[in-house]
Amino acid sequence: MAAESDLLVVGAGAKAAGIATKVHAFNSLGLGPVSLKIVEGTEVAASWKGRNGMTSGEEPLAVTPIKDVGFPYQSFREFGEAGEAIDEYAMKFSWQRYMVARRRYARWIDAGSPQVRHRDYGEYLTWVLSRATQGVSHVEGRVTRVSLEGGERWAVEVEEAGESSRHTAAALVLTGPGVHRAFPHEPDIASRVFHCDSRREEFAQLPEESACDVAIVGGGESALSCMMFLRGFRPRSHFTVYTPMLPMSRGESFLENRVFSNPDEVGWSALDQTTRRDFVKHSDRGVFDPPSLAAIAYDDRCRFVTGRITDVAVARGGAGVRLRHESHEGVAGPEHDYVVNCTGFDLLAQLRGLFAEPVRADLEARVRPGLRSRAGWDRSGRRRRALRCRSAATWNCARCIPGCRSPASRG
Numbered sequence: 001m002a003a004e005s006d007l008l009v010v011g012a013g014a015k016a017a018g019i020a021t022k023v024h025a026f027n028s029l030g031l032g033p034v035s036l037k038i039v040e041g042t043e044v045a046a047s048w049k050g051r052n053g054m055t056s057g058e059e060p061l062a063v064t065p066i067k068d069v070g071f072p073y074q075s076f077r078e079f080g081e082a083g084e085a086i087d088e089y090a091m092k093f094s095w096q097r098y099m100v101a102r103r104r105y106a107r108w109i110d111a112g113s114p115q116v117r118h119r120d121y122g123e124y125l126t127w128v129l130s131r132a133t134q135g136v137s138h139v140e141g142r143v144t145r146v147s148l149e150g151g152e153r154w155a156v157e158v159e160e161a162g163e164s165s166r167h168t169a170a171a172l173v174l175t176g177p178g179v180h181r182a183f184p185h186e187p188d189i190a191s192r193v194f195h196c197d198s199r200r201e202e203f204a205q206l207p208e209e210s211a212c213d214v215a216i217v218g219g220g221e222s223a224l225s226c227m228m229f230l231r232g233f234r235p236r237s238h239f240t241v242y243t244p245m246l247p248m249s250r251g252e253s254f255l256e257n258r259v260f261s262n263p264d265e266v267g268w269s270a271l272d273q274t275t276r277r278d279f280v281k282h283s284d285r286g287v288f289d290p291p292s293l294a295a296i297a298y299d300d301r302c303r304f305v306t307g308r309i310t311d312v313a314v315a316r317g318g319a320g321v322r323l324r325h326e327s328h329e330g331v332a333g334p335e336h337d338y339v340v341n342c343t344g345f346d347l348l349a350q351l352r353g354l355f356a357e358p359v360r361a362d363l364e365a366r367v368r369p370g371l372r373s374r375a376g377w378d379r380s381g382r383r384r385r386a387l388r389c390r391s392a393a394t395w396n397c398a399r400c401i402p403g404c405r406s407p408a409s410r411g
Ligand SMILES: Cc1cc2nc3c(=O)[nH]c(=O)nc-3n(C[C@H](O)[C@H](O)[C@H](O)COP(=O)(O)OP(=O)(O)OC[C@H]3O[C@@H](n4cnc5c(N)ncnc54)[C@H](O)[C@@H]3O)c2cc1C
Pocket: 010, 011, 012, 013, 014, 015, 016, 039, 040, 041, 042, 043, 044, 045, 046, 047, 054, 055, 060, 061, 062, 063, 141, 142, 143, 144, 174, 175, 176, 177, 221, 222, 225, 407, 409, 410, 411
């Protein structure tokens, strides 16, 4: 008999911590009952602790941690008066409360509230999920398949400790950045190609005693995170970042931040799609967070080259990689010892991997006919822009299927 819940979240990361905090507050205030189940396949806050790829844990968080699991504390917009009480309750899970509980708050403030490391943020998320328990249950297992039961409830297959279990829920949340985008390259150089979600210990292949030349392809947070890591890990080496456009720092002005905290303030839903996409591009896609950009801008070992890398082959001498670099100056073939694919994450990979064919067809028919042909269900190596707008306007099929949401983020 499948275990039931109102809401099932795939992954115990940043979003699960935010949702669990609200569900805990809801139930504790007698506004429930709401039952939430969180299924995690690796470990709580796996993407932040430095043992599971993406980060070594030492890289700096790009946003301030006070944008914590309860931020922006505006539940009154959804829940009216009850929203005040919900936010009050969520404050018990704030970054400030966590640091006070760790007896580190005063020290952090006295230090000028410096950037924190990914692993520190991971510890915070773990602390939140260990305490947000009212109506919240956890399953240690990997979600392998998602299907629809009678068109109304989600049925989720989970591989846990060698056996599989089945869970149903009225609403489903997928989390996580997905997997690295396809990166066309010749098979012979696979050992010299790394990805934005590669485990940091894989980079131990890079020689330590001698300088090597590393190409990092991509212009966003994961490229920056990777660069920040490699500068410390292989300080003798040189790094060339290939980015489609000049390295831009992420917009962090009051207005940009307000649009993320309260899109209604700029009448977001009334804006045309181009304006919305431009804003997201400017403030979240292919841009670097200012403090980290400042840290590398003055480093002689790092340089930026604009243009696109469309293929990677074996270097002429055999030892190394030769990139196919397309820019306004034409096509060039620069050579490096190693290359890191930081072209971003394939956000639809999870959908392709988890949703059975009939469900995909159903989703497609309900959400947007022709989704398959436009949105990159296939992974032919050609990169396609995901359909989603990652900030205020989410791609959500809730209008079509009750309780289905795909990820949106930024702080
Ligand atoms: C290197 C890097 C740095 C970033 N820095 C920032 C930053 O500074 N600030 C910011 O706001 N955003 C940052 N982001 C974006 C960040 O990913 C999002 O902001 C947000 O935190 C993602 O939260 P999440 O809960 O969706 O995913 P995550 O926190 O990544 O959690 C996803 C969880 O899902 C689990 N999981 C995945 N598939 C399955 C499955 N099939 N079954 C069970 N469990 C599964 C994973 O193990 C993981 O624990 C960064 C992203 C990357 C890659």
